[in-house]
Amino acid sequence: MCVRIIVVLAVLTGITGSPNVTIRPEVDMPAHPNSVPETVEDAEIFGQQEVLEEEEAEEDVMATGELNPNHYPAQRAAKVVQHYLNTRYGSPYRLFGLQRVHSGNAEDVADSGRKYQLEISVQEMISNATAKCSAEVFFAMGEQQRSAQVQASCEELLKIDTKAQEEAFYQQYKMNQSLLPAQNLPDSYGHIEPDMKPLWHLGTVASSFVMLNESTENTLYNMAQVANITQLPTENDQLKFDYHILLHEMVSQEIIHWKLLFTWSPAGGVKVLHMEQLPHCHDCEKPINTK
Known part of the structure; x- marks a missing residue:
């Protein structure tokens, strides 16, 4: 009864959410x-x-x-x-x-x-x-x-075998003389070019290191967007990348910017060398799948 009274008072006074209840953002594209x-x-x-x-308040308690x-x-x-x-x-x-x-x-x-x-x-x-x-x-x-x-x-x-695809990807970017620049995955229409999807997947894997490190019982993180990718010269047979990623923390509804420096190879997997949370950007546009 007390919880019900608190919820009603919160609505009447203009409070639209609580730290433990996620409000669904409007979505302009498929998840x-x-x-x-x-x-x-x-x-x-x-x-x-x-x-x-x-019910959510009682479940959290x-x-x-x-x-x-x-x-x-x-x-x-x-x-x-x-x-x-x-x-x-x-x-x-x-x-x-x-x-x-x-x-x-x-x-x-x-x-x-x-x-x-x-x-x-x-x-x-x-x-x-x-x-x-x-x-x-x-x-x-x-x-x-x-x-x-x-x-x-x-x-x-x-047991899923991905060795052939990974080796082809590795050889393609290891021999890349111009070094890859890319940005906005997905773009403003929610689209990712097919040849860019492995780079999106790689960024999502690397971002999991951040989300695993930052997750608590009171958070819920999603990968929102890769804002920028810079491929760096290959070192010790490891592809090296600098990613700027955007994470959506769904409880607070914050879009959080992170810089990730990591390497990858089929044999070594993803190795994160540095991760840094960037200052909040008030003027930055939010990614297409959040509002």
């Missing part, structure tokens, strides 16, 4: 292949929205024991598994996305943090192969930011 399915349906009637907000797979505590933890898989196994031709949370359980671990046990479906976005995976995510408590600890078992998806 990116890396985007997370929304877990709160649009409610056109005020009474329906009030109930949804109340009661974030231990069995979880509703469609609510944010389970979805946020599962999204971290996606970032983890990309950092471990992602490439220009292998990209993982969260398809569905089947079940979730959360428990407090003494005074050290909270552990999530999850059963999820993960999709390899390029081949469209899907498999069920078991995962464990641990968020540590404390003032100092610490990356979530993740264990995941998704053997079926790791």
